[in-house]
Amino acid sequence: xxxxxxxxxxxxxxxxxxxxxxxxxxxxxxxxxxxxxxxxxxxxxxxxxxxxxxxxxxxxxxxxxxxxxxxxxxxxxxxxxxxxxxxxxxxxxxxxxxxxxxxxxxxxxxxxxxxxxxxxxxxxxxxxxxxxxxxxxxxxxxxxxxxxxxxxxxxxxxxxxxxxxxxxxxxxxxxxxxxxxxxxxxxxxxxxxxxxxxxxxxxxxxxxxxxxxxxxxxxxxxxxxxxxxxxxxxxxxxxxxxxxxxxxxxxxxxxxxxxxxxxxxxxxxxxxxxxxxxxxxxxxxxxxxxxxxxxxxxxxxxxxxxxxxxxxxxxxxxxxxxxxxxxxxxxxxxxxxxxxxxxxxxxxxxxxxxxxxxxxxxxxxxxxxxxxxxxxxxxxxxxxxxxxxxxxx
Amino acid sequence: xxxxxxxxxxxxxxxxxxxxxxxxxxxxxxxxxxxxxxxxxxxxxxxxxxxxxxxxxxxxxxxxxxxxxxxxxxxxxxxxxxxxxxxxxxxxxxxxxxxxxxxxxxxxxxxxxxxxxxxxxxxxxxxxxxxxxxxxxxxxxxxxxxxxxxxxxxxxxxxxxxxxxxxxxxxxxxxxxxxxxxxxxxxxxxxxxxxxxxxxxxxxxxxxxxxxxxxxxxxxxxxxxxxxxxxxxxxxxxxxxxxxxxxxxxxxxxxxxxxx
Numbered sequence: 049x050x051x052x053x054x055x056x057x058x059x060x061x062x063x064x065x066x067x068x069x070x071x072x073x074x075x076x077x078x079x080x081x082x083x084x085x086x087x088x089x090x091x092x093x094x095x096x097x098x099x100x101x102x103x104x105x106x107x108x109x110x111x112x113x114x115x116x117x118x119x120x121x122x123x124x125x126x127x128x129x130x131x132x133x134x135x136x137x138x139x140x141x142x143x144x145x146x147x148x149x150x151x152x153x154x155x156x157x158x159x160x161x162x163x164x165x166x167x168x169x170x171x172x173x174x175x176x177x178x179x180x181x182x183x184x185x186x187x188x189x190x191x192x193x194x195x196x197x198x199x200x201x202x203x204x205x206x207x208x209x210x211x212x213x214x215x216x217x218x219x220x221x222x223x224x225x226x227x228x229x230x231x232x233x234x235x236x237x238x239x240x241x242x243x244x245x246x247x248x249x250x251x252x253x254x255x256x257x258x259x260x261x262x263x264x265x266x267x268x269x270x271x272x273x274x275x276x277x278x279x280x281x282x283x284x285x286x287x288x289x290x291x292x293x294x295x296x297x298x299x300x301x302x303x304x305x306x307x308x309x310x311x312x313x314x315x316x317x318x319x320x321x322x323x324x325x326x327x328x329x330x331x332x333x334x335x336x337x338x339x340x341x342x343x344x345x346x347x348x349x350x351x352x353x354x355x356x357x358x359x360x361x362x363x364x365x366x367x368x369x370x371x372x373x374x375x376x377x378x379x380x381x382x383x384x385x386x387x388x389x390x391x392x393x394x395x396x397x398x399x400x401x402x403x404x405x406x407x408x409x410x411x412x413x414x415x416x417x418x419x420x421x422x423x424x425x426x427x428x429x430x431x432x433x434x435x436x437x438x439x440x441x
Numbered sequence: 442x443x444x445x446x447x448x449x450x451x452x453x454x455x456x457x458x459x460x461x462x463x464x465x466x467x468x469x470x471x472x473x474x475x476x477x478x479x480x481x482x483x484x485x486x487x488x489x490x491x492x493x494x495x496x497x498x499x500x501x502x503x504x505x506x507x508x509x510x511x512x513x514x515x516x517x518x519x520x521x522x523x524x525x526x527x528x529x530x531x532x533x534x535x536x537x538x539x540x541x542x543x544x545x546x547x548x549x550x551x552x553x554x555x556x557x558x559x560x561x562x563x564x565x566x567x568x569x570x571x572x573x574x575x576x577x578x579x580x581x582x583x584x585x586x587x588x589x590x591x592x593x594x595x596x597x598x599x600x601x602x603x604x605x606x607x608x609x610x611x612x613x614x615x616x617x618x619x620x621x622x623x624x625x626x627x628x629x630x631x632x633x634x635x636x637x638x639x640x641x642x643x644x645x646x647x648x649x650x651x652x653x654x655x656x657x658x659x660x661x662x663x664x665x666x667x668x669x670x671x672x673x674x675x676x677x678x679x680x681x682x683x684x685x686x687x688x689x690x691x692x693x694x695x696x697x698x699x700x701x
Contacts (some may be wrong), residue, residue, distance in 0.1 A: 062548075265647045266507050267557060268529055268533045268561060435504075439504075
């Protein structure tokens with residue numbers, strides 16, 4: 049990279065990271081606030097979503113094991129109605145769970161008790177199937193309790209849900225995933241935007257206001273270099289701010305979703321290395337694009353105050369674009385959607401959180417946002433060259 | 442006569458006035474001619490002073506020379522390089538100092554000097570040697586590690602001076618160099634200008650302070666309402682009257698009235 053760009057990036061970062069007040073307000077506070085607010089919200093929500101104490105859980109068992117009946121009767125957590133159904137009703141009962149008319153289905157293989165007793169002489173390990181619906185709070189809780197009952201029976205050797213691909217009978221995906229894919233894109237976009245807005249308005253309009261940008265512009269530094277250095281350094285700062293917000297979100301989500309405590313769905317288990325790489329790519333490219341766009345808007349302003357006012361309508365647009373994930377019901381598959389600036393980030397993030405991300409779409413989203421950033425850097429360089437913009441009174 | 446290093450050829454610059462500016466300037470005109478077919482030359486090693494009242498077009502002229510603005514018409518050449526077509530090359534040759542160019546409060550003079558040296562691609566060992574000389578000359582060493590925010594106006598001006606000289610430019614452009622300075626700092630700036638002249642640097646400065654112009658300038662250009670009304674060696678201009686008298690005579694003749 050050009051040495052002028054590097055030295056300007058260093059200067060921007062030096063100014064930012066050596067100022068404790070700015071670091072506190074731009075990096076530490078967003079994450080901390082999100083953690084505190086979401087944890088508080090989580091507590092409030094869990095009270096709101098608490099299942100009525102008189103609720104009777106609808107549980108069906110196929111070919112019940114004697115040991116299971118004994119164990120489940122001894123637990124005092126659930127007020128349940130246990131129904132024994134024949135194997136030919138398994139499918140219809142599964143549908144009832146999907147429709148949230150029933151909560152849980154436990155299927156024991158024929159002769160389970162004998163097989164367990166004779167295990168040393170049998171080559172086949174018995175397998176118990178447990179079906180639930182993660183989109184239903186009651187079903188999730190019943191699943192958690194029954195799972196612990198089965199675990200406590202495990203002095204005998206048997207498997208649970210061995211080879212069962214879809215024990216979760218939620219319609220498409222669980223409530224958690226639905227929430228993640230519909231809400232998180234907007235939240236992440238807003239967090240990144242807030243971080244970008246704080247630093248970009250200060251760095252561009254603030255420098256104009258203080259008269260320090262002109263000092264830079266009379267050096268033999270190319271305007272393009274100034275623009276690229278600004279965007280990259282502000283992008284790094286915005287990313288730190290976004291990462292702080294994300295960390296706050298990551299730590300507070302399990303608290304927000306009390307149901308996660310059953311370990312049936314864990315945030316970490318939804319994310320592999322590939323998802324994290326996708327997320328990093330999308331967030332990085334989006335941060336750079338937002339920083340570039342806010343920088344352009346800020347360059348027309350004479351002061352930080354004016355820039356903040358000018359950027360606010362753009363923030364509303366970004367929030368609206370972020371909200372679109374709630375109405376599209378998951379990520380769009382058509383490639384064209386991944387070429388539309390900002391909307392592409394929302395779709396890519398929705399895809400990642402819904403577990404439906406496609407490498408091609410992520411790549412198109414990232415590359416197109418980087419291209420838009422380069423175009424924006426070019427525009428910013430032109431604006432730095434415009435005396436009307438830089439020196440207007 | 443030394444060789445010509447600066448040639449300004451009929452530059453023109455017109456600004457569109459905003460409603461707010463029209464109100465301030467009490468005019469209904471939407472355009473204001475800031476610089477009107479201005480021409481002058483400066484020679485190597487000379488101090489050329491642009492003398493004129495506020496709003497005469499001095500700052501706009503210097504901004505054009507420093508490539509912060511482009512003339513609407515005409516052109517200026519420094520070492521035969523056009524400010525209009527090769528601004529990047531011009532910036533390597535000039536040092537520009539104006540009260541409007543500020544240094545970032547957060548940094549120390551030491552950091553800023555290194556930063557601007559780097560942007561001017563000065564070799565590190567040369568930069569350090571020059572920094573030591575300049576810092577000693579202006580007494581910047583005393584506050585080299587103090588943030589600009591905590592410096593006095595004089596200290597800030599000294600810091601701006603050394604930063605503007607970081608790349609040892611051939612031409613130094615100063616817009617009102619002693620504006621707002623206390624007597625001691627103003628004197629050290631004036632002495633520095635004389636030092637630069639001794640070193641053979643070309644200096645273009647704008648001022649409305651007659652004593653400064655008389656003390657440091659070899660040639661004077663008097664600008665009134667964007668027009669060059671007189672341009673001659675100081676000795677020639679002041680042969681029959683003081684610079685102040687010459688200026689006010691010209692002003693009366695050109696503008697017709699003097700704002701009290």
